[in-house]
Each structure stands twice: as C-alpha cells, then as structure tokens.
Amino acid sequence: MALRPLKSFFPTADELLQQDLPTLGGILLTHLKSYEGLNTVCQQGGLNRGYFRAMLENRNVGLGPLSKEPEYSTLQPDVTKRMMEAWNWLERQGLLIRNDQQTADWFIISSDGEKLIKRNACFERWEKLGLDRVKSDLANNQGRRTRGVGSTAEELDWAWEWVRIRENKPPAKPAVASQWMVIAESRLDELRALKSSRFDLRKLIRLCEELNVVSREECHFATAALTRALVDHVPPLFGKKNFSEVANNYAGTKSFREAVEHLDRAAKKVADGHLHTQIRKSEALPTAQQVNFASGLDVLLAEIVRITP
Secondary structure, eight states, X not given: OOOOOGGGTXXXXXXXXXXXXXXXXXXXXXXXXXXXXSSSSEETTEEEHHHHHHHHXXXXXXXXXXXXXXXXXXXXXXXXXXXXXHHHHXXXXXXXXXXXXXXXXXEEEOHHHHHHHHHHHHHHHHHHHOHHHHHHHHHHHTTTTTSOTTOOHHHHHHHHHHHHHHTTOOXXXXXXXXXXXXXXXXXXXXXXXXXXXXXXXXXXXXXXXXXXXXXXXXXXXXXXXXXXHHHHXXXXXXXXXXXXXXXXXXXXXXXXXXXXXXXXXXXXXXXXXHHHOOOOSSOXXXXXXXXXOHHHHHHHHHHHHHHOO
C-alpha cells in the first residue's frame, strides 16, 4: 500500500481543522495504515506515536529523507496539534491500543479500528460511484455491483448508512436482540453451525442475511425478490428439483406441508408479480405486510436444520 498523505484527504489546512474528531480519527486510521511496510512510523513493534509526530513536524529522527517543508507550511503547528488530538481520540475509543509487548509509544490498530478502516474504504468507493447508482443497486440488485468481491451483509448495512448520510437522513436504529427480523438470528446461528458434506450452505446463509437487511430498510421489492430466490435455492436439500415438489411431495409433517404450500402459492406469486410486471399508468407499491413470509420461511429453515447431517 502506498503512503496516503493527509493532503490527499484534506488539500488545505483549513479544511482539515474544520473536521470533528470522529471524522478526523477515521481518516487518521487510514493514513496510519498506509505506513505499513515503509519502516518509518509503522515498524515491527507497531505504530510509533513519537515518530508520527516527527513526520508531521518534518523533524529528522532517522527515518529517512524529509520534505523541503512541512505538509501544511505555516499552519502545520495547528494541524499537528489537531492530529494528535485525533490520535488521543482513537486511543479513548479503543481503536488504537498500546502494544504491551513493547515499551514507550508503540501502538497497534484494534479489531474495531480495522473494521472502521474497511468501512471508510467502502465509503470512498461509493463516493466515486455516486448516490443514485449505489441507491439503485441496493434497492434492485442487493448491492452486487457496488460491493467488493467477498463482501458481507455488514457492507450492506454500511452502504445504507452511507446513503442516509448523503441524503442527510437520521441514522437507522441499530438491530438489537429484541428487534423483529424476517429470519431470526438464532435460526441463522443454527444454519451457520451446519456442516454438510453434500451442499455448500454459504449462499443460503447470505440470502437470509441480506433478506434481513432489505426488510429492515423497508425495501419491499427486494424483500419479495430475495424470498423467491431463497425458496428456489433450497429444493436439492430435500431431494427435489423445484419448490413445488417440496410443497407437494416431501414427507414432512402436516404443519410443514401447509407452511411450504403457502410459500409456494403466495410468496412466489407475489415476487413474480413485482419482478415481471412491466410499467403501467398507475401502480400500488408493496407494503411490509404483503411481502412478509417470515413464519413460513422459519418453518422451512427449521426443517433444513433438522435434516442436514
């Protein structure tokens, strides 16, 4: 990774000095991360606070050649003070932690700090793509085009957070244990614990995770589409070719058959209606009640947990 100077984030000192500490702390983490491999501020012992200050002040401490003048010229002392305040803020938040295997001013980036760096990198990528493209992709394509390879459901949450920030909307309420979700977290934990020798369950788990995200964000078209995708995905687990065969021929209990028959009849038709109906003179948009098939999905997933060796 190439060093990212502070001026690549804030071209002028005035712009940097106007930032609040959470914003500046996030930028500082990314800046510090870019020192990795350069053997200056970041070495085997981690990040050295004294060396970082010396780099800000353009002061020689044996770390190699210096620039002709400080990065922000005559305003550098003010910038240095503010950046050290940001460093202290990172420490207080537990994003920078002391390396207890070293003496003096050696620090490492915590797990939460690494997560913040990843989140900020996503924000930068979405800024380049633009609000309209990201928002459209999230609503209609589950964010496949705007997320990176190997992305997680967590990135979907970050993407919606970024959209709300750009639209100046209040943050969404965080998910808590008591908050209703289409797929219960306890059921997701059971799915994640399964070890099948015949099937790769990662896509099934991801579909469930993304279904929770879009339903929480009131993306009703996406909720209907993901519900349809989920029921179309699972028939081989029951030894069937399609979901209608699961509904009609699988030797489950009466309650299971009734639940999956409802999914086969209603959930698929609701999704098909939204996915395949072309533009018309007037529309009635879906509601949360229309696309809520949580109980049937839970019965379906519970059976998958039960029968998967």
